[in-house]
Amino acid sequence: MNLNNPWFEAWKRLRKSKIGLAGIAIIFILVAVAIFAPLIAPYSPIEQDIMSRYQAPSQRHLLGTDEMGRDILSRIIYGSRISLQVGLFSIGLALVIGVTLGLIAGYYGGYLDMIIMRIMDIMLAFPSVLLAIAIVAILGPQLKNAMLAIGIINIPRFARIIRSSTITIKEDEFISAARVLGAGDFRIILKHLLPNAMAPLIVQTTLSIATAILEAAALSFLGLGAQPPTPEWGAMLSDARSSLQKAPWVMTFPGMAIIFGVLGFNLLGDGLRDALDPKMKNV
Amino acid sequence: MFNYIIKRIVALIPIIIGVSIIVFLLIHLIPGDPAQTMLGERATEETVQRLREQMGLNDPLYAQFGRFFKNLLRGDLGRSITSNNPVAVEISQRFPATLELSIFAIVFAVLVGVPAGILAATKQNSWFDNLSMLVALIGVSMPIFWLGLMFIWLFAVTLGWFPPSSRMSVGVVFEPITNLYLLDSIIQLNYLAFIDALRHLVLPGIALGTIPMAIIARMTRSSMLEVLKQDYIRTAYAKGLVKRVVVYKHALKNAMVPIITVVGLQFGVLLGGAVLTETIFSWPGLGKYLVDAIYARDFPVVQGGILFFAIVFVLVNLVVDLSYATIDPRIQYN
Numbered sequence: 001m002n003l004n005n006p007w008f009e010a011w012k013r014l015r016k017s018k019i020g021l022a023g024i025a026i027i028f029i030l031v032a033v034a035i036f037a038p039l040i041a042p043y044s045p046i047e048q049d050i051m052s053r054y055q056a057p058s059q060r061h062l063l064g065t066d067e068m069g070r071d072i073l074s075r076i077i078y079g080s081r082i083s084l085q086v087g088l089f090s091i092g093l094a095l096v097i098g099v100t101l102g103l104i105a106g107y108y109g110g111y112l113d114m115i116i117m118r119i120m121d122i123m124l125a126f127p128s129v130l131l132a133i134a135i136v137a138i139l140g141p142q143l144k145n146a147m148l149a150i151g152i153i154n155i156p157r158f159a160r161i162i163r164s165s166t167i168t169i170k171e172d173e174f175i176s177a178a179r180v181l182g183a184g185d186f187r188i189i190l191k192h193l194l195p196n197a198m199a200p201l202i203v204q205t206t207l208s209i210a211t212a213i214l215e216a217a218a219l220s221f222l223g224l225g226a227q228p229p230t231p232e233w234g235a236m237l238s239d240a241r242s243s244l245q246k247a248p249w250v251m252t253f254p255g256m257a258i259i260f261g262v263l264g265f266n267l268l269g270d271g272l273r274d275a276l277d278p279k280m281k282n283v
Numbered sequence: 284m285f286n287y288i289i290k291r292i293v294a295l296i297p298i299i300i301g302v303s304i305i306v307f308l309l310i311h312l313i314p315g316d317p318a319q320t321m322l323g324e325r326a327t328e329e330t331v332q333r334l335r336e337q338m339g340l341n342d343p344l345y346a347q348f349g350r351f352f353k354n355l356l357r358g359d360l361g362r363s364i365t366s367n368n369p370v371a372v373e374i375s376q377r378f379p380a381t382l383e384l385s386i387f388a389i390v391f392a393v394l395v396g397v398p399a400g401i402l403a404a405t406k407q408n409s410w411f412d413n414l415s416m417l418v419a420l421i422g423v424s425m426p427i428f429w430l431g432l433m434f435i436w437l438f439a440v441t442l443g444w445f446p447p448s449s450r451m452s453v454g455v456v457f458e459p460i461t462n463l464y465l466l467d468s469i470i471q472l473n474y475l476a477f478i479d480a481l482r483h484l485v486l487p488g489i490a491l492g493t494i495p496m497a498i499i500a501r502m503t504r505s506s507m508l509e510v511l512k513q514d515y516i517r518t519a520y521a522k523g524l525v526k527r528v529v530v531y532k533h534a535l536k537n538a539m540v541p542i543i544t545v546v547g548l549q550f551g552v553l554l555g556g557a558v559l560t561e562t563i564f565s566w567p568g569l570g571k572y573l574v575d576a577i578y579a580r581d582f583p584v585v586q587g588g589i590l591f592f593a594i595v596f597v598l599v600n601l602v603v604d605l606s607y608a609t610i611d612p613r614i615q616y617n
Contacts, residue, residue, distance in 0.1 A: 134310075
């Protein structure tokens with residue numbers, strides 16, 4: 001491996017960052033739990049057992065049971081699959097569309113740039129959760145619509161990042177050189193402009209996954225995302241509202257699961273920012 | 284400066300038109316027939332058709348938008364399907380509750396977040412720095428609706444220190460004027476009402492303010508660290524100034540611009556976050572009203588509410604931009 005490679009440098013810095021490593025560890029646990037859910041979970045996440053409703057945490061049910069007698073630990077374990085899926089799918093969507101729009105706007109400039117960026121400005125004029133709520137209200141309350149809505153509200157941030165980095169480097173000499181050598185627009189965008197915008201893009205993606213998990217939980221909590229009996233962390237909190245007094249464990253643990261997952265991506269994002277952007281170090 | 288303000292306000296016009304087009308389209312794509320919803324399941328096809336005609340729902344979309352926009356300019360947002368009251372009136376009655384909650388939350392966030400960030404920066408890598416940044420990181424990773432539920436469980440249900448819902452206890456003699464209860468009770472010198480309103484604000488206000496507090500603390504710390512590294516700070520120390528003066532008089536002033544930006548942006552985000560907080564605490568503000576309207580498919584209310592939130596958000600951001608010049612005289616607008 002080429003030791004002067006900037007990515008290698010960044011990896012060396014990330015390895016030294018405690019918060020970055022803590023983030024990687026949390027995400028690793030989360031992914032492992034999601035993959036091996038059927039092996040780890042002691043009970044079925046959706047099977048009801050009316051005889052054992054609202055049982056406090058015990059040896060049989062480590063985190064207790066909910067109003068349907070379902071094992072909360074098992075539901076949280078399966079819930080990790082949904083949260084990861086939401087984070088990856090919705091931010092993946094925002095990434096693909098946002099990057100495409102940002103590259104087009106930044107590279108071609110002119111009218112295209114103006115139209116695309118004005119639309120982005122208008123989208124940013126909405127408080128983002130509100131826009132997501134409105135979109136789901138139209139499409140209907142389903143998990144896949146919630147993911148779509150979260151993807152849509154995240155598009156402008158990616159478009160802005162890519163556009164600004166494209167604009168700063170597209171007049172550079174190495175781009176003119178590539179053009180003189182006969183590279184087409186597509187090749188220049190893919191081989192030269194995109195790699196140069198990689199660092200802020202990776203940081204933004206990681207931090208956005210964290211917010212996407214939170215936003216999905218919020219939508220499900222409002223009844224606009226995952227529908228029962230899906231073991232989604234936000235939806236579990238929504239169910240727990242009625243038993244606040246009787247069975248506080250029903251709402252305590254899913255909330256902690258959300259914090260754990262979101263924290264992992266936030267830590268990694270912070271660590272990556274320090275590692276990829278030496279200027280921002282120690283900030 | 285004056286020209287700049289005018290220019291910025293003019294630049295808002297296309298944004299606001301764009302926002303109203305998006306809101307209009309969003310609402311008109313919602314499945315379900317508003318006329319049918321209004322009349323209920325048992326209405327005959329004929330009555331539904333007559334109402335659709337009356338409401339103009341049979342006109343082409345562009346004609347409907349033209350009418351909507353013309354009314355919007357006059358401040359007319361239509362009538363609520365559920366209550367039949369003008370939407371603008373319903374919003375103006377509920378917005379003060381949301382505003383009061385948001386102001387309480389942002390004041391809390393600034394009063395805790397800014398000092399914590401300054402202290403963390405001046406004692407970089409101390410236990411206080413590490414602890415407060417860990418708390419801040421958990422703060423930004425926390426679902427506010429969960430925090431709200433925990434607050435209700437702990438401080439309202441279990442300990443009974445604060446009321447779990449609404450804005451004022453039943454039986455408190457109080458006549459709202461502006462609907463900002465704290466302000467109204469001060470004007471009327473109604474001590475009991477003031478204390479009662481404040482007690483109701485504590486839990487939802489702190490729950491809503493926690494994420495902004497964490498973000499403000501992180502921003503303050505990084506902004507202060509950046510400034511404290513600069514030469515003029517060393518000069519200030521070299522000429523014998525004490526740390527307190529250097530930090531608060533010299534450094535903080537220059538660290539203020541990014542902090543103000545984040546406070547302003549967070550205030551806008553708060554308005555959106557109020558939707559969740561109000562739902563949990565049964566706070567009779569605009570956020571809860573909007574969520575209820577979505578469930579009830581009361582589309583003029585949803586349309587007006589989202590539009591109103593977006594316009595407030597845009598205006599708050601404008602005020603933030605304009606405030607830079609007051610804080611940092613080096614910034615000139617032209």
